[in-house]
Amino acid sequence: MNSYTPSSPRGRFFSGLLHRSCLLLIVAVILLLFSSGTAMAQEKTKMVRLAKLVIDPAQLDSYKAALKEEIETSVHVEPGVLTLYAVAEKNNPTHITILEIYADAEAYKAHVQTPHFLKYKELTKEMVKSLELVEADPLVPGIKIK
């Protein structure tokens, strides 16, 4: 028994407790750093884009139905599709903008190969008059929709 080991049973008990508490604290700090690091890394790898579309007015209802189905399926079944928030301009209802947020480039690559995305592309290819894809940087990447 060296000089640093408490000699009484009570002393050994508290010393053990202290060591265990320290160990738990260290593990907690490491986990906290790791998780915040992961969250920060996720913010950095996010892929954000504005899709700006103009739709054939005669096919607007069909187009919107196809897009709605594609959005609902993608957001529901693909964890990496963080949102597809689509809006139609009130004064130009054929002008659609979609805020697309993917967890990372891999999530996007997987998305465009899914059956529901391919079905949407096939269904709507004659409905879309123009499509502009604008890569973007979010100003407050962690923001949500309440």
Add this chain to the structure above:
Amino acid sequence: MNSYTPSSPRGRFFSGLLHRSCLLLIVAVILLLFSSGTAMAQEKTKMVRLAKLVIDPAQLDSYKAALKEEIETSVHVEPGVLTLYAVAEKNNPTHITILEIYADAEAYKAHVQTPHFLKYKELTKEMVKSLELVEADPLVPGIKIK
């Protein structure tokens, strides 16, 4: 005692239990209908808009700092500001688009009278070269950002 009242104590116990269960079920259904009605009403009253801005390149960093502060404060302190998701185009960093979602028109009216919004407007009035406010209809109003 009429003919519909169970005569044994056991019968009365189960009859009472049944009545209570029915009552609870009715209350639950009413609450459910009410809450889904409220949710649907909230979806209908939402105000959604795209703000499209072009910023003076020489003041871009100052503008982004002011906008970031305004967004974080608004989303934090105003329950009716559902999101202010701002992006800068990668190829045209002075072109900013903000997806603005408010719970209703009242929430928006209150927002533009807050000290943090008025401060942002005052700070940035010489930085914004153009501002277009485009009222919009969301295609899937209930969608969130994961």
